Each structure stands twice: as structure tokens, then as C-alpha cells.
Amino acid sequence: MQVAPAVEIRHLAKSYRRGGQVVPVLTDITLDIQRGEFTALMGPSGSGKSTLLNLIAGIDKPDSGVLRVAGLDITTLNEGELADWRARNVGFIFQFYNLMPVLSAYENVELPLTLTNLSRAERRDRVEFTLGMVGLADRMDHHPSELSGGQQQRVAIARAVITDPQLIVADEPTGDLDRQSAADILAMLQRLNAELGTTIVMVTHDAQAAKTARRLVHLEKGELIVEPRVT
């Protein structure tokens, strides 16, 4: 029996309305991302790569086309169902980390788990393990303002993987980091992909960062122009 791709996109289109004008962002995108694949979406500004990532992550809706994640057509889900689906299946890594500034590293990582039925003790075990995995076991009680950019992004990675999602979406995860921190973060994503087999889709405009991925997908003016598969 053939296993469904992690992400299956068919004839996907998305446009925005700006000042009464309809601006197409994505036109007729067809793409498969296999389970366990680490894919980099590249392209110039305005090419639609972040829009495609948002659609894959279920935080935006396409105008037309089919978008299946692990066999489920998420375009048919309503807002509430999409929220539940994201909580169970998607981990998010943002360019500016998007941590809750009033919560400690521990509490930020624990946040997605509060939507599950795990007990307090189970949550604690998982959070401590995951923060240890990203090298922040000794910074659990620190608030984001007390952490460096690289450390904050590591907290964000821990938050993204804490629920063991099928898919991790990363939008310019190294865009706000210095070279060394960026390299550390990319290495960590690579390790997650290799060791846990998590499917990762990363948007980046940094060619160096894109090399970390096993596959590159180029977008230009809303169209998929080349799709070399890295082996």
C-alpha cells in the first residue's frame, strides 16, 4: 500500500485583494512533499513562498485547488477544526521566534501541551526533555528577554516539536540571527529531521541556509519554476 505524501498540493491558487485589485500570489501550484523530507522553499521577495508555507500550515486558505496533509484535505476544514488540526499536527518556527514574553522558556514550550490531555507531570517530563535536547536545560526559568536570539529560536524549536507534530513549518528561522546562531539552528533542524524523521518545510531566501535542506523548491512570481530533488 502506497503511503500518502506528507503534503500533496494540486493546482493551488491564492490571491489577495489590495485596494480593490485582485493580486494573484500563487497560481496553479502542484507539489508533493514526502514524509520525512526537509524541504526549503526559496524565491525572491513577493514570490509567494511564505504564502505557500501559510497554506501548508493551515493558517491561511487557498482560493482553489487541493491541499492534503497526510492524506487530509485541510481546505475542507472550518476554523475550529483547523485550529485543532494545527495543534495536533503542525509545529511552527517563526523568524522573530514569537515567544510569549511574559512566560518563561519552560512555560513557552509547555504552552502547546496545555491543549492536550497530558497530566502536569507528563508535561513536565516532556518539556524538560525537549529543552535539554535543544541545549537549554539550564535556562528553563529564563524569560525571552533574558535569552539571546539563538536561544530564543531554540526555545521556539522546542515549542514546535513538543507535541511531536507530523510537520514543522519554519518561516525564515535564521533571518534574525547571526551567522553562528543561524548555523546552530540549521544544524538542529537537520538533526530533528534525521533523528525524528519529522517533515520540515522551511522558507528561506538564504542560499546557504537552503543547502541544509534535502530538497529545494523555487518559487518565482507565484509559480513553481524548478524542483530539483536532492538525494
Next chain:
Amino acid sequence: MHALKLILRNALRHKIRTGLTVFGLFVAVLAYGLLQTVIDAWYAGAAAASKTRLITRSSISLAFTLPISYEARIKGVEGVTTVARSTWFGGIYKEPKNFFPQFAVSGNYLDLYGEFLLPDAERQAWMRDRRGALIGRQLANQYGFKVGDVIPLRGSIYQGEWQFVVRGIFDGADDTKITRHMLFHWEYLNEWLAQRPARRANQTGVFIVGIDAPERAADVSRKVDGLFENSVAETLTETETAFQLAFVAMSNEIIAAIRVVSYVVILIILAVMANTMAMSARERTAEYATLKALGFGPGFIALLLFGESLAICAVGGGAGLWATPHAAAAFKQTAGSIFPIFAVSQATVIAQALCAATVGVTAAIVPAVQAARVRIVEGLRAVG
């Protein structure tokens, strides 16, 4: 648990802003409570009025007196138990600012006012002394009067220098009774009037009519007034409550203004609170979008804002509630001559709490709805 943590920590994010909002709420709830207490104080006399006492006065105006010959005829009305006389004296103690009410009353006056407690010995001493006076405890405390003291009054209606000897001090049966007045013998005033040529003797300001059952008040009033229909001095008999309210009605515009101001104070703090919550929600748009991306629903986002708003209102409103009785006590110390009864009622406390809660909920409605509806993609682009 996480929601509570987020609510409390978000509330403390901008300490100065939250502090100022809490202070504003404190002042508003306190001001509202004090203004409502002022209104209550205005009605205190009416609230303490007895249902078994009627007041018979001239139907033209209180400024007109009634002949004491009416007394016997009123006594003859079925349901009437006692009839006492009372005349407003209007004397000045040293300075006009030292205002307190004085009444020339008949000896049986206190029989109708069981809520004023006077030792028998002092009542006997008063009955024996033509110039004797009885004073209430609040009045005695205010000026330090004690039994045996002479109170000099300068008559404004009954012009001349008057001297009264304190023969007794009466207490109120409870804290709601006003005891800031002085009683002296109606006969003493009448003797003085009899010696004057203006023929003002043998008159009384009002008759206080005791009845045997409150439900007979309307019937007795009608019968009493019927006795004097088409006479030179027609009467108007009403319950003591109605009589007191007629005085309050003279200040209706002032009371209405105070009431309006008390509501305006709440409206102002509502606007301030709504602004605070709107600013907070706008600054955290990206955070709310992140929470939604992580799977938290719009209800959770709304809960955070309502919770924060209510938490701020609970602290500010709670402080206001706590401070109101203390402020009222201080106000009574300085303005006791105007409002002898100035106590924060339970109804006022409940109204204050409701105002604070209403402000908390109302101020958060628009920001909460906007935050709950924020589109994730747009919210993530927002700069706080």
C-alpha cells in the same frame, strides 16, 4: 492555569499604565460610592420615618401655623392614639454656620418617638424646667454639650436672646437615627408669644399624629383634613415619610445633578479602561496570532482580554470599595453638620461592585472581539 498566568502577567506588563488605570478605577468607584452615599444621606430622614406617625400642617405652606384648638378634634378621629405639637424655632447658636434644628414641642412629643431613648430621670428633669431642653447625642458630641449646660440661641423667627438649659441627652435606637437636634417646651415659646402683640400665640407649626396601624394612614389623613375643610386654616395630613420627602424634593435638582455626576464618573473610567484594553490588545496582536496558530481558539484569546480587564477592575474597584467607608467616615467628621447620617449602605456597595464589573466587561468587549477575530497571517505581520 496557563490562562490565569497569562492574564495576570499581561496585566502587569506595563506597570505604570496598569497602575494609573487601577488608580483611576479606585478614584471612580470611590467617588461613585461617596456620591451615592450623599444621595442616601439626603433621604436618610425619610428612610428613618415611622409608618405610624402622620404630620398635619397648613395646606397652604409650612410657613403657616395651625391653631392648637385643632388638637382635641384630631384626637377624636378614630385610629388616632396621640397628638403632639411641634414648631420650628430657627435659632442661631453663636454663628449662623453652627446650624442645628430646634423644635418647640409638647411634653408628650417623645411618646411618639420611641426611637429616641432618654432616661426617665432626665425626662422628668426636663418636664420640671420651663427653660429645659433635650438634645440629641450627635448634637451633644458635636458641640460638647452636657447636662446642665446653658445653650444660648439668637432667635431669627422669634427674635430675641434665648437661653435653654440642657436637661437630658437622648440617643438614637440605632445608627440610622438622626440625633442632631434640640427639643424644648412649646409652652415656653407660647408664653413668650403671648406677651407679644402680634397674636401668634396658641399656634403650632405642625401636629404629629400617632395612629394605631400603618394601614389606616390614608383613612385617618382624609378624616383629619375633612374636619377642617373650608375653615380659615385648612390642613394637609400626610405620612411622615411623605412629609420628609417633600423637603427632599426641594433639592431634587441638586440630587439629580449628583446622580448624573456619579454616572459620568463611571462613564469616564469606562472610556479610560476601554482605551487601556484597546492599546493592550493592539500591542499583542502578533502574540494572539501566534496563539491561534498554535491551536488556541478565539474563545481563549477573548478570555485573556476579559480576564485582564476584570483583574484590573477587581483591584481598582476592590480598593475603591475598601476605601469608601473610611472616606465616608472622614467626610462625616468634616461635614457632619450637613449630613448627620452618612453611612455607606449595602446597596451602594453592591452598586459599586457592579459598576466595576460592568466597566471590566464592557471595556474588553471590542478589543476581545477584534483580537479573537484577528487573521493569523495578518496578525503575525503586526508589529507590537
